[in-house]
Amino acid sequence: xxxxxxxxxxxxxxxxxxxxxxxxxxxxxxxxxxxxxxxxxxxxxxxxxxxxxxxxxxxxxxxxxxxxxxxxxxxxxxxxxxxxxxxxxxxxxxxxxxxxxxxxxxxxxxxxxxxxxxxxxxxxxxxxxxxxxxxxxxxxxxxxxxxxxxxxxxxxxxxxxxxxxxxxxxxxxxxxxxxxxxxxxxxxxxxxxxxxxxxxx
Amino acid sequence: xxxxxxxxxxxxxxxxxxxxxxxxxxxxxxxxxxxxxxxxxxxxxxxxxxxxxxxxxxxxxxxxxxxxxxxxxxxxxxxxxxxxxxxxxxxxxxxxxxxxxxxxxxxxxxxxxxxxxxxxxxxxxxxxxxxxxxxxxxxxxxxxxxxxxxxxxxxxxxxxxxxxxxxxxxxxxxxxxxxxxxxxxxxxxxxxxxxxxxxxxxxxxxxxxxxxxxxxxxxxxxxxxxxxxxxxxxxxxxxxxxxxxxxxxxxxxxxxxxxxxxxxxxxxxxxxxxxxxxxxxxxxxxxxxxxxxxxxxxxxxxxxxxxxxxxxxxxxxxxxxxxxxxxxxxxxxxxxxxxxxxxxxxxxxxxxxxxxxxxxxxxxxxxxxxxxxxxxxxxxxxxxxxxxxxxxxxxxxxxxxxxxxxxxxxxxxxxxxxxxxxxxxxxxxxxxxxxxxxxxxxxxxxxxxxxxxxxxxxxxxxxxxxxxxxxxxxxxxxxxxxxxxxxxxxxxxxxxxxxxxxxxxxxxxxxxxxxxxxxxxxxxxxxxxxxxxxxxxxxxxxxxxxxxxxxxxxxxxxxxxxxxxxxxxxxxxxxxxxxxxxx
Amino acid sequence: xxxxxxxxxxxxxxxxxxxxxxxxxxxxxxxxxxxxxxxxxxxxxxxxxxxxxxxxxxxxxxxxxxxxxxxxxxxxxxxxxxxxxxxxxxxxxxxxxxxxxxxxxxxxxxxxxxxxxxxxxxxxxxxxxxxxxxxxxxxxxxxxxxxxxxxxxxxxxxxxxxxxxxxxxxxxxxxxxxxxxxxxxxxxxxxxxxxxxxxxxxxxxxxxxxx
Numbered sequence: 001x002x003x004x005x006x007x008x009x010x011x012x013x014x015x016x017x018x019x020x021x022x023x024x025x026x027x028x029x030x031x032x033x034x035x036x037x038x039x040x041x042x043x044x045x046x047x048x049x050x051x052x053x054x055x056x057x058x059x060x061x062x063x064x065x066x067x068x069x070x071x072x073x074x075x076x077x078x079x080x081x082x083x084x085x086x087x088x089x090x091x092x093x094x095x096x097x098x099x100x101x102x103x104x105x106x107x108x109x110x111x112x113x114x115x116x117x118x119x120x121x122x123x124x125x126x127x128x129x130x131x132x133x134x135x136x137x138x139x140x141x142x143x144x145x146x147x148x149x150x151x152x153x154x155x156x157x158x159x160x161x162x163x164x165x166x167x168x169x170x171x172x173x174x175x176x177x178x179x180x181x182x183x184x185x186x187x188x189x190x191x192x193x194x195x196x197x198x199x200x201x
Numbered sequence: 202x203x204x205x206x207x208x209x210x211x212x213x214x215x216x217x218x219x220x221x222x223x224x225x226x227x228x229x230x231x232x233x234x235x236x237x238x239x240x241x242x243x244x245x246x247x248x249x250x251x252x253x254x255x256x257x258x259x260x261x262x263x264x265x266x267x268x269x270x271x272x273x274x275x276x277x278x279x280x281x282x283x284x285x286x287x288x289x290x291x292x293x294x295x296x297x298x299x300x301x302x303x304x305x306x307x308x309x310x311x312x313x314x315x316x317x318x319x320x321x322x323x324x325x326x327x328x329x330x331x332x333x334x335x336x337x338x339x340x341x342x343x344x345x346x347x348x349x350x351x352x353x354x355x356x357x358x359x360x361x362x363x364x365x366x367x368x369x370x371x372x373x374x375x376x377x378x379x380x381x382x383x384x385x386x387x388x389x390x391x392x393x394x395x396x397x398x399x400x401x402x403x404x405x406x407x408x409x410x411x412x413x414x415x416x417x418x419x420x421x422x423x424x425x426x427x428x429x430x431x432x433x434x435x436x437x438x439x440x441x442x443x444x445x446x447x448x449x450x451x452x453x454x455x456x457x458x459x460x461x462x463x464x465x466x467x468x469x470x471x472x473x474x475x476x477x478x479x480x481x482x483x484x485x486x487x488x489x490x491x492x493x494x495x496x497x498x499x500x501x502x503x504x505x506x507x508x509x510x511x512x513x514x515x516x517x518x519x520x521x522x523x524x525x526x527x528x529x530x531x532x533x534x535x536x537x538x539x540x541x542x543x544x545x546x547x548x549x550x551x552x553x554x555x556x557x558x559x560x561x562x563x564x565x566x567x568x569x570x571x572x573x574x575x576x577x578x579x580x581x582x583x584x585x586x587x588x589x590x591x592x593x594x595x596x597x598x599x600x601x602x603x604x605x606x607x608x609x610x611x612x613x614x615x616x617x618x619x620x621x622x623x624x625x626x627x628x629x630x631x632x633x634x635x636x637x638x639x640x641x642x643x644x645x646x647x648x649x650x651x652x653x654x655x656x657x658x659x660x661x662x663x664x665x666x667x668x669x670x671x672x673x674x675x676x677x678x679x680x681x682x683x684x685x686x687x688x689x690x691x692x693x694x695x696x697x698x699x700x701x702x703x704x705x706x707x708x709x710x711x712x713x714x715x716x717x718x719x720x721x722x723x724x725x726x727x728x729x730x731x732x733x734x735x736x737x738x739x740x741x742x743x744x745x746x747x748x749x750x751x752x753x754x755x756x757x758x759x760x761x762x763x764x765x766x767x768x769x770x771x772x773x774x775x776x777x778x779x780x781x782x783x784x
Numbered sequence: 785x786x787x788x789x790x791x792x793x794x795x796x797x798x799x800x801x802x803x804x805x806x807x808x809x810x811x812x813x814x815x816x817x818x819x820x821x822x823x824x825x826x827x828x829x830x831x832x833x834x835x836x837x838x839x840x841x842x843x844x845x846x847x848x849x850x851x852x853x854x855x856x857x858x859x860x861x862x863x864x865x866x867x868x869x870x871x872x873x874x875x876x877x878x879x880x881x882x883x884x885x886x887x888x889x890x891x892x893x894x895x896x897x898x899x900x901x902x903x904x905x906x907x908x909x910x911x912x913x914x915x916x917x918x919x920x921x922x923x924x925x926x927x928x929x930x931x932x933x934x935x936x937x938x939x940x941x942x943x944x945x946x947x948x949x950x951x952x953x954x955x956x957x958x959x960x961x962x963x964x965x966x967x968x969x970x971x972x973x974x975x976x977x978x979x980x981x982x983x984x985x986x987x988x989x990x991x992x993x994x995x
Contacts, residue, residue: 005609012606013542042556042842044590050549051844054931055938062560064581067925067932089363094708096474097902098359101366113364121368125899125912128926130477130569135577136708144563151923151936153943155898155914159924160368179581334908335872339970342907349907371904372911377980380871380900380911381971389969389978429876432825432855436832437873458873459829461896462906469905478902484830548840566830566927780829 020048033057063177066131066144068124071166072173081167084141087117091133091142099126100133120163125155140184146176211250214285218243225288229501229715229734232273232286237298240289244274244304252278253285254629255645256305258718258729258746259312261319263293265345270296270321273731275718275746276305279629279643281650284718291321300326307632310754318343318464333457333783339384342465349465350375350382356739357469422450425765429458433536433769436779440756440768447764452757456750456782463784467743472498472573472710472734475743479730480567482745483781486525488517488558489723491571496653497719497730498573501712504703510575511655512696516588517561517570518721519685519692523596524551525724526636526678527603529776533675534607536773537616543607550599553591560584573710575702585693592689600682608676617672621759621771624669631755634726634748637775640677641669647722661688671767674774681724709738725749725776745784749777810948817861817887818944821937824860825853826880829867831894831927838930848937857883862940864933865919868896868903869910871972875965881917882962886954889943891936892919895926902926916974917963 024031031037038057041050052059069091073081087104103119106112134144145168152158174181214222214233221239225232235243247253253276262271274287289298300323301308312323313332320341323329330336340347351371353359361367372378383389428439437458443451463482467475479494480487492514499505506514531547555565560581562570570577607613623633628641638645646663648656664680666673714736720729726748733742752775759771794806823845827835839845839853854860857880869877881890892913895901900911913919920943923936949955964975973981 002611005611005614009606009610012602016546044553044587044595046549046553050552050841051847052842052931053847054843054934058931062556062563062581064561064563064578065559066563067929087364090708092362092366093358094473095358095362096470096477097904098357098362100362101368102363103366104364119366119368121366123368123370123899124924125895126901126904127895127924128477128481128902129564129567130480131563132473132477132569132708136706148925148929148932149935150925151921151932151939153921153939155892155912155919155922159898159922160370335968337969347907349905351905351911353905370899377977379915379972379974379977380904380907380909381973381977383981384970387970387981389973389981429873430826430880437828437876457908458870458876459868460870460872460908461829461868461903462908463903466903466906481830481902484833545841548837549842552837552840552842565929566833 016048023048035060061146061176063179065146066129066134067148068127068129068145068150068161069122069131069133069142069166070145070168071120071163072141072143072170073167074170081169083116083167084139084170085117085120086115086139086141087113087120088138090136090138094132094136096130096132097126097128099123099128117163120166122161122166123159124150124161125159143173143177211246214243214247214251217246217250225286229713231716232284232288234288234290237289237291240287240299241301241304243287244276244301247276247285247287248304251285252280255279256301256307256632257284257634257720257727258731258744259301259308259315260731260742260744260746261296261315261321261343262733262742263319263343263345265293268293270319272296272298272315272321273716274301275729275731277650279645279650281645283651286718296321297324298322299324300329302326305632306630307751307754310750314750317341320344331457333460335457339382342462343468350380355469356737357471357474427768429455434772435532435777438772438777438779438782440772442760442765442768444765447766449760449763449765449768452760452768454753454756456753456779459779459783461780461784463745464743468740470740471708471738472712472740473708475740476571477567477569480569481780482747482784483723483725483728483749483778484566485528485778486521486724487566487568488521488562488570489525489721490728491568492518492654493719493721493723493728494730495571495573495719496721497717497732498710498712500717500719501715501732501734502573502710503713504574506575506703507700508697509579509699510701510703512692513576513580513701514571515654515656515659516689516692516696517558517568519688520554520557520588522685522724523682524554525776526682527551529724529773530603530607530675530678533671533770533773533776534613536769537613539613543603546599546603546606550596553595557584557587557591560587572702572706574704575700579701585696588689589693592686592693596682597686600679600686604679608679613675614672616767616770617675617774618670619668620671620763620767621774622668622670623755623759627755627758628669631758632751633755634752635722635724636664636674636677636681637726637752639664640666640673642667647720647727651720653719653721659688659691671770671774712736712740720746723748725778725781726752745781747781747784749775749779749781750784753777753782810950813949814945814947818941819849820852821848821850821862821889821940821944822852822854822860823850823862823864824857824880824884825855826863827866828869828873829896831866831897834927834930834933835864835866835893838933843930843934845934845937848934848941850937857881858885860884861887862889862891863917864891864893865897865913866893868901869913870908871910871966872908872968874910874913874916874972875968877913878916878963878965882965886960887952889920889940890917891921891923891940893923893933893936894928895924898922898924910972916966 072084092100101121105118133142221236222233255277258275270293272289276285315321317331422445425442428434429437439455441453479490482490527547531544534543559565562568623641625642628638644663644665661684666677712734716733718731729746731744735741845851892898897913903909921940967973
């Protein structure tokens, strides 16, 4: 009979409509603004209205999520910063759209290069968030940030990030990528141990 | 007589044409070099006697040091099997090659593209105009001696980034602070744009029908422009339609509004740098693009990824296919006027798959996950469980739901059945690929016809439908989603443990000199990458055989005689992505 | 009415508290505008897909009163430039901008629209849509995730909140001045540049560069 197909289709929309209320009742008022509910609501078991109430609630970002890169520095005991970056230039060489500029300088006394960048720039109007710089950095010094809330009114003043704006502490890195951080620390410790053993032996 | 018999009976090319055809003997190259004037004859023989009925890719290479321009043709049999590669070499100064449009209509847009970007003239081409740039543009950008305004160096990485990286915006150094350059004696005062087309494109004045049927416009025929800003052209795409009443007399696609110089940039990039750029080709199927490009380069390098990486790759490619088809169905329905509800249901499922991509690769859309000889990193913990849940529970249910929701809907049937019919022989001749080809009854799928990765081990059917109309092109996408789910089930069952990359990860790969054509069955059709290496860190030529682009060749044919409202539905059923059409 | 709307700076007599709301004309005016910004249904490239996702059920632009995507510039308040701006497309973009009625806003979504992005060096790419039309908010990212776009839109609302009916552009005489539409010549010609082109043309051509 003509019209059966349309009625069946409307049945599907009706089911979607009802599912939301069923889900609301199941959570009894705790459906929104609640991490536990959010995880279920946004996973493969989701039913009914699928909305994330950004900015009140945010999607949990997976560890590998990448946005703009940042530089990792270690906080020394005396309160000074030590950049992990040695200005070896691999990130600048591997960057596909070439949005990284690194200035390195020489020690005025010895004439040898200082293993820390004098300046470091990333033009985020060019950066394509591909993550290759972080992937190939041999010193775990440049990593991809999770901060995506970067909208601004003026790109000329704010969109070329310098070293000051790019640098973030190791603790921040450990907080956004705990598993990667742990893996790298173990590898580093193993390397140190091997070095010690060789020296000792 | 079947194709198999034909090919055994017919003599091979070099025997049949001893003078005109010689094997290409450069190291790392394959195929035959054909004498310029003999090309149409050789092509006809290859098509009719050898059974190479499907011309997949036509492109040019500018060999600047040798002073030669080469045109490369890749032809296949729709029955399956490897490529027949033909090459024509002409002097660089004034390259003229006979056009193959009469023999293989699929060469139409590709020859226009080669004229536009490389300045190769195809004698006998019915409509040799620029296709990606506008008529009147100065220069042929893909020639090796063409330099852009922001030109810094022949190859990346650029020298000024390190160690004395003085930061600046490149436009600050350009004379007009803009990305523009003009011929030496050019003055804009009193200058009139050349030709009607340029005027038409630049000034928005209707001068003549660009459809070019040769007749003066009668009062009962009008020209209608759809796009480039139009909600149902799936991006910045323009259709110039000549109408008689509501019936389409002539239709010509106009593209290039998103031409972002992918190939020119790709030839300056190192091999690895191109990987994230491929994401931005067909931006709905980033993983599939990665796959094609890595296959091409791996072919050149002679490496294969470890077992686990192959499984991960196939898993990602099939998830991508599901994502793409969901999107395509949703937006086809949008174009039909079912405003947004089906699209919203489809996008919801897509979001769940994108979450998987994000967890695995770090980005929802621009995955950049494949590397030469493997994938960037192993799957994070828990991802496989989510994929299992999706593949075994959620997606089959939701596909069935879409099926109930839409397939038997009378309005959809009325709008789609018998609209935009493309017969199988036309589909092959126009070089259609993917679901559009298979909906016309041609069971041609690169995964089966020329298997790559682990597809030869997987059990799945090539979905085929036989009417070749919009409705079949919708149904076949549902079929393909089901087949993808079937593949995914096997992948999830069999995925082994182990390494995910051959050798150490390196940012500077060594690629031996030679050429390679890597192709995959992307959701939109056969995606091919033609890469020429001269042993340096950067590819000498990097060409993309874009399925969306070539699928548009038959657009005019499908639309003629239909009503204007159907154009939108037909376009939606081809499923184009402008990033890939224009590159 | 929302809390932000009532104005605490004006003293309200004790007996009327909770019964009257006092606000300024600016606040009402901006509140109305910020809660019904209608974007143009206008996608350019990859970012457009994320824009569609933002409008779809998961991120739901409707919560900001922005779900009414208008395919016609005549009915829209906001142009989200979502993707790479090419030379071939810029005449149309400028024309669309000119056709939008005041008050109008432009949001450059993603690296490409802001400054050319990864395709900046290309011969057919405009390095930033702000070379031609004024941009109010820039959202970095390639592509910005839907949440990042929402953050950009909230920034735009902030900007709207800061405007005053006394000083806004569109009640002044100069408001309706349209931007000259670029022309596609041998390369893109900005009509505003015509007097300078001759001076720059010869030294710049590829032939000269080779010689």
